[in-house]
Amino acid sequence: xxxxxxxxxxxxxxxxxxxxxxxxxxxxxxxxxxxxxxxxxxxxxxxxxxxxxxxxxxxxxxxxxxxxxxxxxxxxxxxxxxxxxxxxxxxxxxxxx
Numbered sequence: 001x002x003x004x005x006x007x008x009x010x011x012x013x014x015x016x017x018x019x020x021x022x023x024x025x026x027x028x029x030x031x032x033x034x035x036x037x038x039x040x041x042x043x044x045x046x047x048x049x050x051x052x053x054x055x056x057x058x059x060x061x062x063x064x065x066x067x068x069x070x071x072x073x074x075x076x077x078x079x080x081x082x083x084x085x086x087x088x089x090x091x092x093x094x095x096x097x
Contacts, residue, residue, distance in 0.1 A: 004030075005037035012089050015044040016071070019051055020062030027075055028062040035081035041089045 014036075018029060029045070036043045048054060051061055064072040064081075071084065 004034035007037050007040050007042050011040050011042045013042045013044055014066070014085065014089060015046070017046045017048060017065040018062060019048040019054055019056055019065065021049050021051065021058075024062045024075060025049070028064065028072075031075070031078045031081055032064065035078050035085055038078075038082045039085035039089060041085050 016032070018025065018032065020028065025047070029047070032043060032045065051058065056063060060073055062073075062075070063070055066088070072081065
């Protein structure tokens with residue numbers, strides 16, 4: 001397994017919500033971290049373990065949400081997450097300039 005890269009301190013930031021429990025939650029958190037480093041983006045993660053209160057079925061977890069919309073469900077490949085982050089980061093920060 002490759003080592004994750006830390007993004008620079010001045011990297012763009014994307015806020016995501018990660019919902020789930022147990023090992024799948026931990027695995028998804030690791031994948032998000034590695035993908036963000038590869039994309040050169042820092043993440044602000046809001047980790048939610050109270051999935052029942054959120055109305056999320058356990059079978060749907062882990063879930064990654066951005067601005068209230070489900071972006072990923074289950075455990076996608078790190079490369080897929082990295083591609084989404086690069087696309088999202090470039091579109092968000094291009095609009096901000």
